[in-house]
Amino acid sequence: MLNRRQWLSRGGALLGTTLVGACGAGGNPVAQVQAMLQTPIRSATGQPNALSLQLDPRAAGVAVNRAVLGQNLHWVDRGDEMFDSAAELRPAMASLAARVGTTSLRYPGGLQSDTFHWKLGMGLRTERGLNEHANAKRFQPTLVGTQELLELCEQLGAQPLITVNLASGTAAEAADWVRAVNVTGLTSRRTGQRLPRVPLWELGNEPYLQPEEQPALWMNASAFAQKAREFAKAMRQVDPGIALSLPITLDKRHGVPATPLPGFAREVLASPIEGVSHFSLHNAYLPFGADAEHSTDRLYWAAMAAGRGLSADLAANRQLLAELQPGATPRWALTEFNALFSLGRSTDTLTLSPAGGLALAELLRQLVLEPDVELAQGWSLSGNGFFGAIHPDAWLRPTGQVLALFREGLVGQRLPCTLQAPTVNTPALGFTPAAENLPVATALACREGDTLRLLVLHKDPANPAELTLQLGAHRIDSGRISQLSTEQLFDTRDVPDTLRRTDRGWAAPPGAPTLSLPPHSLTLLTLVLSPQPETATA
Structure with a gap:
């Protein structure tokens, strides 16, 4: 049986074989691979990309899914430094958590949930017990417990989601947690x-x-399914109204192994578990080039194609669920996701860079478009190495800046729109398949009353763009441009404003107005529409 590290190594070997095999039998395959890796996927053309965005601002839309703006909150390290040394919520961090639009909080955080015992985090902070930090294998006081989670959710207006300790806990422990929170209830100190x-x-x-940090917690699919069934029964006996989410994964993502336990999802899904209404996926850590040291250019373009890969993986999960549980309605909860360029490589920290922020924008755009993704929670809210959207010194990293812009843009009804743009072909890399005719720009459109909001992701790092708005006879009374751009796409210094935000008013000319976009940028256009249509002039 392969552990996680061995699985990654095997996945890398498969990826390497695919890459070399693609060069064919003739010539020197190593030289061909090296030449291919050194060639930029998109070069400067000397001309701006011509983009044309077409939409009817008064068309019928659907409610935009703001639930994709959820986050993860660790119990360890004072909630990844959301709280101070006295375990009090830091006001500046809370303000930034609101600014990034935190719609839900998952707790107690990833692998940490596998060793977490919630009762040790209840009561007076000075009297609380020690829980084990699952990665460091050290014990620390449980300063951020259930009370702190729910008070933060109360302050932010966020929905809480709790991951129960199925790995080393008991069904009775989980049921007691449901009882304490949902039946007895907790009272806000605020x-x-x-x-x-x-x-x-x-x-x-x-x-x-x-x-590898916790081999004692490993279990096969049969053992997990049995425990999940026991936990579900005990928890729903306490509160029959709760919904349950079951974590699953496909064996492979686009041909690359995604688990050291082949057949896991098939065995777990073979017999439905009463009360399970959602399925948790962690299939959007992308592009995940863990197999080798890839160039930043290839990693970046794989990240820009990640939306297509995510959509294809969701479709494959739907197909598996339909096969094993006919009639079941897929309701996906992506309880962890982020731009993750590599693992165990020199490029891991690209998540901190402007490229990481734009890669997250691509993932968010796709999640908004998927009709059965009910919520998504980024990994993670703050601190947490290079993953947190908020730096421990209380400023927004590039991923946090992107989340803040999406919070401003995802308002009201999402409208259908078409963006015509030049295309590129991108290579397969990690969990992201090759993409043919990938547009160098994408867009989302939302309307609230007479206000139209357009989020435009211009992916091309080598060329600017000219965006033309085709709104038919609708006239723009006033406009505002909020833009994230950078001159150093791969800057990983983890300092403020590597992704620079600018805001300015925009007086849109009549007709089909045109706007200049810088390379590799994210733009929010906020347009107030005139109630009267534009009249033609002779």
Whole structure:
């Protein structure tokens, strides 16, 4: 049986074989690979990309899914430094958590949930017990417990999601947690009001992986399914109204192994578990070039194609669920996701760079478009190495800046729109398949009353763009441009404003107005529409 590290190595070997095999039998395959890796996927043309965005601002839309703006909150390290040394919420961090639009919080955080015992985090902070940091294998006081989670959710207006300890806990322990939160209830120390109920509970974290830090917690699919069934029964006996989410994964993603336990999802899904209404996926850590040291150019373009890969993987999960549980309605909860360029490589910290922010924008755009993704939670809210959207010194990293712009843009009804743009072909890399005719720009359109909001991701790092708006006879009374851009796409210094934000007013000319976009940028256009259509002039 392969553990997680061995699985990654095997996945890398498969990827390497695919790459060399693609060069054919003739010539020197190593030289051909090296030449291919050194060739930029998109070069400067000397001309701006011509983009044309077409939409009817008054067309019928669907409610935009803001639930993709959820986040993860660790119990360890004072909630990844959301809280101070006295375990009090830091006001500046709370303000930034609101700014990135945190619509839900998952707790106690990834692998940490596999060793977490919630009762040790209850009561007076000075009297709380020690929980084990699952990665460091050290114990620390449980300063950020259930009370702190729910008070933060109360302050942010966020929905809480709790991952129960299915790996080393018991069904009775999980049921007691449901009872304490949803039946007995907790009272806010801030407002004196009852704290939010937890409507959705997750049955474990990533049971299909075998973390090398905790080999004692490994289990096969049969053992997991049995425990999940026991936990679900005990928890729903306490509160029949809760929803449960079951973590699964495909054996492979685009031909690359995704688990050291082949057949895990098939065995777990073979017999439905009563009360399970959602399925948790961690299939959007992309592009995940863990097999080799790839160039930043190839990693970047693979990240820009990640939306297509994510959509294809969701389709494959739908197909598997339909096969094993006919009639089941897919309701996906992506309880962890982020731009992840590599693992164990020199390019891991690209998540911190402007490229990481734009890669997250591509993932968010795709998640908004998927009709059965009910919520998504980024990994993670703050601190947490290079993953947190908020730096521990209380400023937004590039991923946080992108989340903040999406919070401003995802308002009201999402409208159909068409963006015509030049295309590129991108190579397969990691969990991201090759993409043919990938547009160098994408867009989302939302309308609230007379206000139209357009999010435009211009992916091309080598050329600017000219964007033309085709709104038919609709006239723009006033406009505002909020833009994220950079001169150093791969700057990983982890300092403020590597992704620079600018805001300015825009007086759109009549007709089909045109706007200049810088290379590799994300732009939010906020347009106030005139109630009167534009009249033709002779």
